[in-house]
Amino acid sequence: MKSICKSAAAVAALLLAPTASAALITFEAAGANAAAITPTRDAFRAAVGGGTTAGANGSFGGLRREINWDGVPNAFADPSALPADFFNVNSPRGAVFSTPGTGFLVSANAGQASPVLFGFPNDFQAFSAQRLFTAVGSNITDVSFFVPGTTTAATTSAFAAIFVDVEVAGLTTMEFFDQSGSSIFSRDVLVGGNQGLSFLGAVFDAGEPISRVRLTSGLNTIVANGVLGNSNDDVVVMDDFLYAEPSRAVPEPSGLTLAGLGLLAGLSWPRRRRQDA
Ligand SMILES: [Ca+2]
Ligand SMILES: [Ca+2]
Ligand SMILES: [Ca+2]
Known part of the structure; x- marks a missing residue:
């Protein structure tokens, strides 16, 4: 009964809060440079909590996590692939990637064999210098969550990403999935223009568990540096x-389990009453 009352209260609160939808708060901004999206990034940081410094590797008692790709060693950067579990094994932050494509690439630093910015200096820029991230041969990156450094499935309650060079509305999106694989929220990323930066984040302030986030990055794909x-x-x-x-x-309790509990409760009452009587 308590949980039902809680849910009812949450629904009532939602109906009264025009800026929230399904206990969800979104943070979005786009523009020509880092300054255009930094205030929104900072607001997202404040909403998630954890101070100005994100947690490093392993579990840090609830600290916010950030991946800026900049610490990835040259050995795992363009032209070499980034392992899908790099951020749960090499640098355990509880994020594992998957894609229908052939893998993942982190852009090279200046002075390395591969040109910086995946070879597209007139299209891309870094929000955090110097490295960027992309799936290879696909515009889809799925991010799944684990207890950092383990294979134990985990959920998060907030996720944001910065996109580079979003030029066409409706092609770049973020979609959130719950533990049953159901889509619980999807939103288009704002257009930032050629070489621009776009920020999109969502905080589920009632703690709804997010087990996977799908990032769809435009319609084109990067096959290799400059390709x-x-x-x-x-x-x-x-x-x-x-x-x-x-x-x-x-x-999460399944509908069947809840229905079963309701059925049991309904059956047990009259029985007890009969016994009492
Ligand atoms: Ca462009
Ligand atoms: Ca970066
Ligand atoms: Ca573009």
């Missing part, structure tokens, strides 16, 4: 990811 999947569509890459510390996933 696009086609010459026409909007190519988009990513910089910083920010998220609340992943914590161990607690299985």
Whole structure:
């Protein structure tokens, strides 16, 4: 009964709060440079908590996590692939990536064999210098969460990403999934223009567990440094990811279980009453 009352209260609160939807607060901004999105990034940081410095590796008691790609060693940067579990094994922050493409690439620093910015200096810029991130051969990156450094499934309650060179509305999106794999929220990333930066984040302030976030980055793909999947569509890459510390996933009661509990409660009352009587 307590949980039902809580839910009712939450629904009532939602109806009274015009800026929130489904206990969700979004943070978004776009523009020509870092200054255009930094205040929104800072507001997201404040909403998630954890101070100005994100947690490093391992579990840090709830500290916010950030991945800016800049600390990835040259050995795991362009032209070498970034391992999908780099940020749960090499640098355990509880994030593991997957893609329908062939893998992931982090851009090279100046002075390395590969040109910086994936070879597209007139399209991309870094929000945090110097490295950027992209899936290879696909515009889709899925981020799944784990208790940092383990294979124990986890959920987070907030996630944000910075996108680079979003030029066409409706092609770059973020979609959030719950533990059952159901989509619970999706939103288009704002257009930042050629070489521009776009920030999109969502905080589930009632603590709804997010087990996966799908980032769709434009319609084009990066095949290799300086090589696009086609010459026409909007190519988009990513910089910083920010998220609340992943914590161990607690299985949600299924509809069947709740129905079963309701049925049991309904059956047990009359029986007791009959016994009492
Ligand atoms: Ca461009
Ligand atoms: Ca960076
Ligand atoms: Ca573009």
